[in-house]
Every structure is written in structure tokens, then in C-alpha cells.
Amino acid sequence: MKKLFIFFVLSSFVFSCENDDSITPVEDPQVIAEFRTNLSELNLYAGNISDLVLSTRAFPYELNTPLFTDYAHKQRSIALPPNTSMEFDGDGFPIFPNNTVIAKTFYYNVDERDLSLGRQIIETRVLIKINGDWESGDYKWNEDQTDAVLEPNGSTLPITWIDANGVSNSTTYAIPSSSQCFDCHNTYGNTTPIGPKLRTMNFEVNGVNQLQKFLDNNQLRGLSDVSSIGKIVDWNDTSESLEDRARSYFDINCAHCHIPGGFCETQSTLNLAYETSLEDSNIQVRKNSILFRVGSYNPGVSMPFIGTTMLHDEGVQLIQDYLDTL
Template sequence: MKKFNFFICLFALVLISCGDDDDAMVPQCVNPINLEESNITFDSVALSWDDLNNTNSFTVEYGLSGFEQGSGTTINSTENSLLLTGLTANTTYDYYVQTSCDVSNVSLWSEVKSFTTLASPVIPQFLTNLSDLNLFSGNLADLTPTPYAFEYELSTPLFSDYAHKHRFIALPIGTTLGYEDDGLPIFPDNTVIAKTFFYNNDERNLSLGRKIIETRLLIKIEGSWETADYKWNDAQTDAVLDFDGSVVPITWIDAEGDINNLNYEIPSNTDCFTCHQTFNEITPIGPRLRTLNFVKNGVNQLQQFIDENYITGISSSDNVSALPVWTDDSYTLEQRARAYFDIQCAHCHIKGGFCETQSPLRLDFESSFDDSKIFDQRFSIQSRISNFIPGFSMPFIGTTTIHDEGVELLQAYLDTL
């Protein structure tokens, strides 16, 4: 019996020894290394990795960041690379890769790697809902521009019944603005210029929220500009295309604590054309390089745009003139008043503007004092800016109330003539 047990043990040792030898003859399948992502878009990514096994069978598992392995999406590949498509924009994903050397010999999973898809590209079309254009990221009412856009301000802005304005320019991917002169830059086709109008509920406490009224758009389509307006809903969740214009009652508390009420007028598309046309062609008004060329928060805004490659063809903002800031006392009274005239009035009172044949005034900043005819028309100017009478007051459209601070500036200037 002891001999029998001995032979059984000996036989078992032989089997175990043979098994060990067989395992030693099969190379271990090594997991992929050096995982990399490239050509990331809003809905796709190219993955690649290094294989130390000289094989052609891999499995990729991916899912939303933090997903539990085994619950993700798996795809097999016969190459050490794979193009993932159909992804969600502006989303972070995790992924793992495994090598299969043969049916019974697979590697461990690789280390986890992550990537984030880009934001959805802007749709340069006048779709029904503003949200469909991908101009904003996240909650629409936060007014966070798409990553493909940059915000800007004007040295002297247009007055619009004390409304606040949020401005940005969205450029097609891979393009920039081009430098031509101190006026408007060269805009590539499919550029979108957006301006959103809103009122803070209480200027003394911004945490009380705001009322967004409208978002005006200019889109350059096949070399020509087109305009449209989007009216925001009461829930502040979206805005709807509106070519006809409307009136929105507004109430807000100003910085002095006074309650203000007005009927805000959203312009019709015809109204937009009245101001945004030169020689019967639609054109932007605000973002001229000279109106962008000023110091904001300690930094020259135009130079920042140049440095960040939003504008090419120019290396220094010093090569561009600067429209004076109308509230800056370091400029002369005449410079401030002329800058105010330029941004408020010159789009109509200029050669080729809406009022070219109706008035001799030429109110662009570049016109000389004599050519401007301000002196000849000073009494008419004084009368039209000091009273609000529809069809008579200036500006002709776009306001329903007097800009007290602006009138004070212009009156002070006219009194010196």
C-alpha cells in the first residue's frame, strides 16, 4: 500500500513538473503601453498604443469618466490604433486597452487613460432656437461663450436704455480675423457676432439675478452679412428667432436704489438694417479695431487679441489709432464728445449711411470739425438729444429714454462752440 501511494505521488509530481514546463514555454501576454489620444474633435478621437507582443488582436473598453470596468463599451481592433466616433461633445471619457495573444492568453488591462471631447462647433445659421446654434456652453442663461469665441468690449459703447450688453465673436475653427486698417477687421465667412442685452434686477446686489431680453446676431454668409434677433423666454432657458420685434416691460433698481420702469423695444429686422447698413449693404458697427484698442483691467484689449492670435496681420496695437473713452477725463471734452457722437450717431450720419441725404452731419471721429457740420447743426443736435419724441429724437431708433449722462457731455461740448 505504501508503494502504491509512492507511485501515485511520483506520478503527480511528474504531472505538476510537466505543467510547469509547458507554462514556461508560453510567453506572457504583456498589456499595451504608451496609450495616446490625437485628433480629438467634438464627437471623435483617435487612440493608439504600443504593443510588445507582436500580435494583432486588441480590445478597447471606454465609457464616461469614472465608469466601472465591465460596464463600458468594448470594441475589438486588429491594429494598435482605433478611431472612436459617435461621442458626446464636451465630455470626458476613460478608456482601457487589452491585448489578446491567443484565445487562452490575454494580457492585463492597461492603465486607465482619459480624454475630453471638444465643444460642438457653432452653427452659423439662423435656426429657430438660440440653443441650437451652440454659441453658449452649459446653462444658456449663464451666457458662457463657446470655446470658439472671444468676448470683447468697446471703448465707448452704444447707449441702449441703460441695458447691459454681453458681446463676443465666434470664428470658424482654424480661422482668425485679418488686419486691414483701423476700421473693421477682415471677417472670414461663417463668423458670428453676438450681442446679448440684459438688466440686472438690482444693481446694488447682482446675486439677485438678471433679466435677459434679446440676443442680436450678425452672421457672415458667402461674403455678406445677415442679421437676426432672438427673444428670450420668461424662464430664461432659451431664445426664439424673432424678425418682427416686440416690446418687453422692464423693471430694475439702479445703483442709487431708484426703481426704473420702461418698455424695452426689441428691434425688427428692418430696424436692424436701418442702422447696420452702409451703401445699402449690411455691416457691423461696433468691433472696429480703434474701438477695441483700449486698456481694460490693466491690459490693452486689442493687444491681447493679437497675442492670442484672434487677429493676424498685425503685431502691435500701437499701429492702430484709439477711439477715446467718453467717460475718461484724461481726454479733452471735444475728444470725448466726438467719440460719443461716433459710436451713437455715425453709423447713420456718415457717407453711405441712412441719414446721408437727410442731414449734412458727418459724425464719425475721423471727419474734421468743419466737415462734421456740428457747429452748423448745434441747435438742432441740442434739441433732438434733449427730448424723447418718437420720430424726432436722436438716436432715431434703438432707445426709448434719454441718456442723461451722454446728453450732459454733449451739451457741455456744444456750449463751448
């Protein structure tokens, strides 16, 4: 009789909880817009940090043509402060509110043919908008993959992985220093993002236009029609024109330095932004120099200066094919 009574009480409690509208689910903690010692302290991830499951306070984004970094995979995310949105400001970067956190995590799958074998996470690069200005920091993941520590000085790490064709690859991956990060994330002396321009995110992800999804989720406002936004193309999509593919590749891999106000402005006459006309870009005039710089890997000479330790064979071939038409 006593056991029956306890069961009745517990059952009644569970039933009342399931039907009590006043009980709300526990929310993930707020993302911390500060450069703390450990990445886990920023609350960008939920649960086991090495699972790379984003907090409900952050959302992923993807780029139609991503930047090449030694064939590493990247997880990109944005965390906006509560009750804020990105503001439409043309085809380029939206206006991000203060205390926005943008993160990009780099990793390699052990074997691209069998993802159950796991991955090696290398680094997480973070941008935080503080009082109107962007600040950057880089977190290096520990060997146990339990956390990442803020590392301003840069380092190298031997990496080995097996690609989708079963070929074993290796490199000495270079994690950039804070000063090297600034070289690329520098426009007129100010730190800026590189990837999340609206025209770079204006494409379908899982069957839904990414910008429309941002609008529907109140993560972006001030834009009424995503079709009014220009777009770059996927460099690897052969249904697109060779010129559009090559110019898109230049835009994401090279234009952050080769634009007015960029790191290479005084060293080069190239302007590789996608929207720049061919004539004004100087690509045709400088095509031999471009091929010399990207056609072989020579530290200090080849392009880009930092961020890679090997050639992107497919990207080099694309550039070669395009320049051969000029």
C-alpha cells in the same frame, strides 16, 4: 477580499486615465453659422444658456465707448470658424472670415446693488457673414429664460430694475424688427457691423490691451504693433478732453447713420465719424439741431430714431457741454 479587489481595479483605472496622454478633453461643439429657430441651436453658449457662459469656440470683446440702449448691459462675442482669424485692414473693421458669428446679448440686473438677485435677459442680436455678406437676426428670450427664439417682427417688453443708487427704474423696452436693424447696420445698402472696429477695441481690458490679446490668441493677424492703431476714448473718462469724449460718443451712437452711405446721409449734412475733422463734420453748423434732436425724448423726432425709449441723461449733458464750447 472581493471589495478590496474591486477597489484595486477602480483605483488602477483612475490612475491610468489620469496618466494617459491620449485622452483629450471634450471640446464644445462648433458654433453654427446659420439662423436657426432657437438661439441654443447656434452653440454660442456652454452649459445652461441663461448663465451666458460663452462656448470655448467664441470669445468676448468690449468697446471703449459702447452704444447706449436704455441702460441695458450687453455681452458681446465673436465666434470665428476653426483655424481662421480676423485680418488687419486699418483702424476700422478687420476682415472677418465667412461664417463669422457676432452676437450681442442685452440684459438688466434686477438690482445693481446685489447681483445675486439675478437678471432679466431681453434679446440677443446676431450677425453672420455668409458668402461675403452680413445677415442679421434677433432672438427674443422667453419668460423662463431657458432659450431665445428668432423674432423678425420686433416687440416691446416692460422692464423694471434698481440702479446702483437704489432708484427703481422702468421702461417699455423696444426690440427692433429686422428692417429697423438694417436701418442702423446699413452702409451703401449693405448690412455691416457697427461696434467691433479696431480703434474702438484698442484699450486695456483687465490690464491687457484687447487687440494684443487677440493677436496672442491668433484671433487677429496682419498687425505687428497695436500702438500703430488709432483709438477713440471712453466718453465717461473725465481725464480725456471734452472734445475727444464727445466725438467718441457721437462716433458709436450716431455715426453709423450719420456718415456717407449711412441711413441719414440724404436727410442730414452731418458726418459724425470720429476721424472726420470738426469743419467737415458740420457739428458746429448744426449744433442747434443736434441739441433739439437729443435734448428731449420725442419718438420720430429725437435721435436716435430707434434703439432707445428714454434719454441718456449723462450723454446728453456731455453733448451739451461740448456744443457750448463751439
